[in-house]
Amino acid sequence: MVASEFVSELRQRYGIEFNNLAVLDEAFTHSSYVNEHRELGLSDNERLEFLGDAVMELTVSDYLYKKYPDLPEGKLTRMRAAIVQTKSFSSFSKEAHFDQYIKLGKGEENAGARKRLTLLEDLFEAFNGALYLDQGRGAVIKFAEQVIFPKIDAGEFSTDTDHKTALQEFVQQSGEVTINYRLLGEDGPAHAREFHVDVEVDGKVLGHGLGTNKKAAEQAAAKAALAQLESK
Amino acid sequence: MVASEFVSELRQRYGIEFNNLAVLDEAFTHSSYVNEHRELGLSDNERLEFLGDAVMELTVSDYLYKKYPDLPEGKLTRMRAAIVQTKSFSSFSKEAHFDQYIKLGKGEENAGARKRLTLLEDLFEAFNGALYLDQGRGAVIKFAEQVIFPKIDAGEFSTDTDHKTALQEFVQQSGEVTINYRLLGEDGPAHAREFHVDVEVDGKVLGHGLGTNKKAAEQAAAKAALAQLESK
Structure with a gap:
């Protein structure tokens, strides 16, 4: 099961408490861990990543659409692409200390997977997929209000530098x-x-x-x- | 404003009634129409398409995730890609007679844009973006239950043919x-x-x-x- 200090950290930093800890646990289970512990019959986080990817696409799109009522579609699309991408999502993962809690197989651990940006991106999506399943889209938006939207407001993803x-x-x-x-x-x-x-x-x-x-x-x-x- | 027979058709075929007809009108306004009627100060449907694209991505992902609890991520992704694409979305547009109601500029009309698959795909997304703004995601899901989900259930997008x-x-x-x-x-x-x-x-x-x-x-x-x- 997911580490109790992580459960505390989610509550204290973000006010998030999962109803179903099993789905949170699944989000933090890498396929390499499942493969090395076949006897446990675990599920890896890839299905949650599939769902979370779409959840985040809408969460970000909805925010941009409403925040920038005068921006044309082309600029919105460029901004969305700057946010919904490996570099950004992996940094959100690290900021929330997700990298400390993912369960990896030994082979992947030794290969440095814990720092791999695509793994951290997938993890961020899987976490949001789990949060969406557990508590609905409102909870995902609340989380994004803490880890993503302030950065959008601060112009971190502005494409105006072109x-x-x-x-x-x-x-x-x-x-x-x-x-x-x-x-x-x-x-x-x-x-x-x-x-x-x-x-x-x-x-x-x-x-x-x-x-x-x-x-x-x-x-x-x-x-x-x-x-x-x-x-x- | 959007044609009254279209408003009736939406109500009769799909049980959809917009609170704000202006947003429905915007979904059916092509940029070529805006450009030919600059004096009207209209908005085209591209921003709604941006939003609707993400709305549909989640609507389809959520459905597939829950309907196929045993499918691995790779198969879900392939199925989603088979649904969220020009060929499918343009056919949903035609089935709902959206092609009859989009407002086009004369140049684009003469160029046959009304039958252009990418235009019909964009229109389907814009309509769903408008429906989401007007009535929330529940209404989009209800619409998808009529035009998309039965086709998924019937295996139209099955990738099992590989x-x-x-x-x-x-x-x-x-x-x-x-x-x-x-x-x-x-x-x-x-x-x-x-x-x-x-x-x-x-x-x-x-x-x-x-x-x-x-x-x-x-x-x-x-x-x-x-x-x-x-x-x-």
Whole structure:
């Protein structure tokens, strides 16, 4: 059964108490553990992961839809993709100490599976699948209000850092224009090159950018151009 | 506003009555219509499609999870993929006559967009997004009980037609075995070739199959082998 200190931690940190501890236990049972203990007839967490994946997709989509009533579908989809992905979900798992409590087979333990990002992502989905089964979608939303939504509000998954796209969208509101990024040169030592880029909109230089590579310098130039345009 | 005969049809066929007809109207407004009527300041159905996509993912996942308590995650995922896809969703759209009521711009209308499968898929998602917003997930489930779940129950999305995988899973329960498909020959006229295939499991012929191509013949052979094994 799932460790009692984990049960306490879930209650104290998140106010979560499972009615059915067996489903919580299943969420924290990796297939490698099941395979090494066939005599126990356990279920691994993969079915819960299947369910939890869809639960989280809706939880995040619903939040974004309502929080950003003016964002077009394309931006919502990009934001959702930035949230519902291995890097984010695995970090939520670690933050909630889920990695400490998953039951692994010895082989997988020795292979370092406990730190594997896809395993932690699956675990986060399985936990939410279990929470959904045990207490319904309201409980999942409450949990997300603690571990996901504040990060969305803080702009952690903002795709607005794509300044080049933002600049293009901004200037093309008033019809077709030509945007051109011009590499002016690079300097600095080999291990710390600095690239200089100008961005021209219909032939007029609107911004200058610096970056450790050409792409970063173009983003910086686009950002500068946007700042200038938006201050008008 | 959305056609009154559509409002009646939704009520009569599915028992659905929207509280807020504006959200139903939005679900049936294609971006091409918005673009051709900018003076009306309409919203297209793309944001609702974003939401409805996630709503349907969970609706289908939840149903499969509970209906098939013994299916492993891999099979659930394959079944979900067979349901949540353009071909299926567009056919649900047509069955519910959604294609008759979407508002299109003239250009898209003339280009045949009303019959475009991806448009009909998006429309099905947008409708369910609107229903979810207007009345919650219970109403979406009730609608799915009429248009999707009976088809799942009837086996329309069954992935069990992959007899080769099923045979492999069956025989490998008792350890590693070698499965070999042997093309015996082909006959028939060019426009109606018939292929003959034997399947051998650990060197022993367990089934014979016929098909219009090699792959179909292999599937038929696997099915025959499975039938023989399961009758033992």
